[in-house]
Amino acid sequence: xxxxxxLGSHVSVSEGALVLLRCNYSSSVPPYLFxxxxxxxxxxxxxxxYTSAATLVKGINGFEAEFKKSETSFHLTKPSAHMSDAAEYxxxxxxxxxxxxxxxxxxxTLQVKP
Amino acid sequence: xAGVSQSPSNKVTEKGKDxxxxxxxxxxxxxxxxxxxSLGQGLEFLIYFQGNSAPDKSGLPxxxxxxxxxxxxxxxxxxxxxxxxxSAVYLCASSTRLAGVNEQYFGPGTRLTVT
Numbered sequence: 001x002x003x004x005x006x007l008g009s010h011v012s013v014s015e016g017a018l019v020l021l022r023c024n025y026s027s028s029v030p031p032y033l034f035x036x037x038x039x040x041x042x043x044x045x046x047x048x049x050y051t052s053a054a055t056l057v058k059g060i061n062g063f064e065a066e067f068k069k070s071e072t073s074f075h076l077t078k079p080s081a082h083m084s085d086a087a088e089y090x091x092x093x094x095x096x097x098x099x100x101x102x103x104x105x106x107x108x109t110l111q112v113k114p
Numbered sequence: 115x116a117g118v119s120q121s122p123s124n125k126v127t128e129k130g131k132d133x134x135x136x137x138x139x140x141x142x143x144x145x146x147x148x149x150x151x152s153l154g155q156g157l158e159f160l161i162y163f164q165g166n167s168a169p170d171k172s173g174l175p176x177x178x179x180x181x182x183x184x185x186x187x188x189x190x191x192x193x194x195x196x197x198x199x200x201s202a203v204y205l206c207a208s209s210t211r212l213a214g215v216n217e218q219y220f221g222p223g224t225r226l227t228v229t
Contacts, residue, residue: 034217036220041222042222043118043205043220043221043222043223044205044207044220045220046217046218046219049217090157092157099162099169099170100145100147100162100209100216100218101147101159101162101170101173102147102149102159102218103159104149104156104157104158105156106156107156107157
C-alpha cells in the first residue's frame with residue numbers, strides 16, 4: 001500500500017532562515033505528489049504538485065520541492081522563512097488507478113520565530 | 115469564483131444523535147471527496163463521488179457513516195448514533211475530474227464535537 005512519511009511533526013526556524021520539510025513516499029510506480037498548507041481554522045490549500053513533467057517543482061509563496069526517485073523523497077523548501085509561513089504542512093500522494101483519493105502524511109507544524 | 119463551501123462550520127451534538135454535514139463543491143466539478151481530520155489519525159480519506167455514484171467507500175469507518183450526492187453537486191455526509199470518537203474536522207474537496215492530476219480544492223471543514 002502506498003504511504004507517506006513526514007519526518008518531524010514540528011519544525012522551528014527563524015525568520016529569514018531556510019525552511020526544509022521532509023516527505024518520503026512508498027510507491028511501486030512514480031506517483032503524483034502534493035504539498036498542502038493549512039492555516040489555523042482553514043481548509044487545505046495546494047502549494048505545489050509533482051506530475052512527472054519536471055523534478056523540481058515551484059509552487060506558491062516561494063516554496064519549491066524536488067522529486068528524487070532514488071530517495072523516494074519530495075522535500076519542501078523555501079530559501080527564506082516569513083512569519084506568515086507559520087502553518088501546518090501536509091505531503092500527500094495520489095493513489096495509482098482512478099480513485100483520485102489522496103493519502104496524507106501526518107503533517108508538520110512550522111513555527112517561525114522573529 | 116466561489117470555492118468549496120461546507121455547513122455548518124461547527125456542530126456540537128450529544129452522543130447517540132444523528133448529524134448531517136453538507137458540502138457544496140465548486141460548480142462544474144464532477145469529483146467530490148470527503149476526508150476526516152482528527153488528532154489521533156491525521157487526515158483520512160472517507161469516500162469519493164464521481165457524479166452521483168460512490169465507487170469507493172472504503173474509508174468509511176463504520177456502517178453508521180453514509181454519504182450521498184444528488185444532481186452531481188451537493189453532498190451530504192450523515193453520521194448516525196454519533197460517538198465521541200467521531201469528533202473531528204470533516205473536510206470536503208472537489209476536482210474537475212477523477213483521473214489525471216487535477217488538484218483537489220478543499221473546503222474550510224466542519225468541526226464536529228460529540229459530547
